[in-house]
Amino acid sequence: MGEESAFRTLDDADVAGKRVLVRVDLNVPVDAGKVTDDTRIQAVLPTIREIADKGGRVVLLAHFGRPKGEDPALSLAPIAGEVASRLGKPVAFAPATIGPVAEAAVAKLNDGDVLLLENTRFDTREEKNDPDFVAALAGLGDLYVNDAFATAHRAHASTEGLAHKLPAFAGRCMQEEIEALAKALEKPQRPVLAVVGGAKVSSKLELLGNLVAKVDILVIGGGMANTFLAAQGKDVGKSLCEHDLKGTALEILDKAKAVGCEIVLPSDALVATEFKAHAPHRVAPVDEVKPDEMILDAGPATITHVIARLRTAKTVVWNGPFGAFELPPFDTATVAVAVAAAELTDAGGLLSVAGGGDTVAALNHAGVAGRFTYVSTAGGAFLEWLEGKALPGVEALRR
């Protein structure tokens, strides 16, 4: 039995005339008010179109960033227009997630219309999967469709709770992601090399403990690497680093040793004193970072070593950039490794899977996303899936 048939999908849903709550991941990279990578928006258009074309009233639910309560800087209002322009039809916006304003906006919908509600995380009950908040959301719809694979590792009201309150279905993006990842990685050819970088250190560090048992080589980069370097007693200056998690980092290194997983950490870095594009910078060995400096990218020796290890791998899985790739020249390592992975994939010797909102943006920036075997919208969710963990948002959709 294929994984897809374990879930109810849009094929099973009678959406005509119904209010359909559709959880999507619109947590897209934005710079100066502009969406810099629209992969996640494009990914959910088929589901929105299909429901609207079948006469459903689409009510989109999404989070944006990590607000702790209401935060105007993280409103989804500008994203409604971004979805509308790609969808080719209007997307109304309600400046509320629940309550009278949201209810009135839903009541105004005609068959085939699309509405986006305000950031679900503006209500702190969302992340607690609070039953009253779930009930308030459920009151806005007749059916629930989850199309947010990239948020399926979160057991939140809009990603998990709702599936128990309303008839629940997997959207097309959700369905495709589960099928594609299973097809690419169910029996991966070894050696498997994983690259984990980026900035979400606390939410991704813990899962590395399980990942080392699944992969042959683990390359740790980006902000994630700094916590390991600090745990090894190095001074990482003002670098992004979770000093509280140094113990966890050491446990992961021990576990890797015990299971025979090779760990690759940066040996050198591009360091700067300012977090901005073209900031004056230098190459430094990782044990020579000055107190006022930040590690903003991997250095040339690290890049050469990572690419050499990549050449020995048959499968690469990648989440999280090597550096602050939005700020050149701190995109150097990410671009170099991405291009090498694309070339090895083209040559037929490597199966390459990458995922994550910023990782996809980085691969697009490097111009190689289309040359990877598969690119997922998901980062943390993809890594947890890879660990073999049940994803709450996916489990809740099982028949």
Ligand SMILES: Nc1ncnc2c1ncn2[C@@H]1O[C@H](COP(=O)(O)OP(=O)(O)O)[C@@H](O)[C@H]1O
């Ligand atoms: N050394 C570093 N210092 C600060 N930020 C970094 C560093 N390396 C990577 N980043 C940042 O990590 C972010 C992406 O991390 P993350 O959200 O974990 O990835 P994804 O969205 O692909 O899952 C990028 O915005 C990038 O600028």
Ligand SMILES: O=C(OP(=O)(O)O)[C@H](O)COP(=O)(O)O
């Ligand atoms: O961007 C996301 O994940 P990712 O950074 O792992 O790709 C998802 O929208 C989940 O966001 P969260 O990590 O704030 O729960």
